[in-house]
């Protein structure tokens with residue numbers, strides 16, 4: 001059983017983006033006249049909720065405001081998130097975000113070894129496009145056979161839907177793919193979809209419960225843990241029938 005594809009999460013995995021997301025949220029709050037400000041500690045806790053719109057709704061629900069005020073704020077979420085996305089993509093396009101160590105090397109190595117690349121992310125397509133173009137150049141998007149992201153699935157991570165969408169679109173079974181993630185929600189999503197998963201935590205996710213992950217690394221910088229070694233580890237520990245049973249909910 002060989003590995004045919006690497007499926008990458010985006011935020012925290014390809015690049016350590018959450019500080020920029022946090023800044024973009026605060027710029028949107030200021031632009032739209034809200035006296036909210038998410039400091040690092042609060043944002044780290046809010047990251048338990050995947051999806052920027054869902055995160056805003058969870059924050060509003062936790063406010064001490066009246067029901068009518070909360071309803072009014074919920075109605076502003078689309079406008080708020082659009083403003084936040086505009087600030088985020090502006091920063092990304094201006095080169096404000098770099099790929100994490102070892103990411104570009106692993107992407108090139110995988111393509112050179114004939115593997116396919118895909119993305120399975122909770123963020124929006126416009127954020128991913130801005131990040132990939134700014135960090136990988138004009139050919140960045142075409143490196144990936146599939147970019148599964150954002151609202152393409154109803155149930156976001158930790159649900160397996162986004163990984164299943166990426167695999168189904170590629171026609172690759174989970175036992176022939178490796179996921180690369182940064183967060184507990186991401187690991188739960190990838191593992192539930194049947195993928196052997198590598199985790200590279202950041203400040204925003206370190207110390208989380210990565211149960212089910214195949215390997216936890218500080219980053220992808222260690223070239224000795226390249227495509228060949230990751231493939232060897234993935235195929236050494238997953239008897240095909242066990243993975244298939246997991247994937248098909250048996």
Ligand code: XBP
Nearest residue numbers: 010011021050051052121122123124
């Ligand atoms: C991480 C997320 C996203 C980002 C914010 O996505 O949960 O919501 O925090 O981006 P990933 P949006 O699956 O790539 O780790 O505001 O566009 O949701």
Ligand code: MG
Nearest residue numbers: 009011012182
């Ligand atoms: Mg992530």
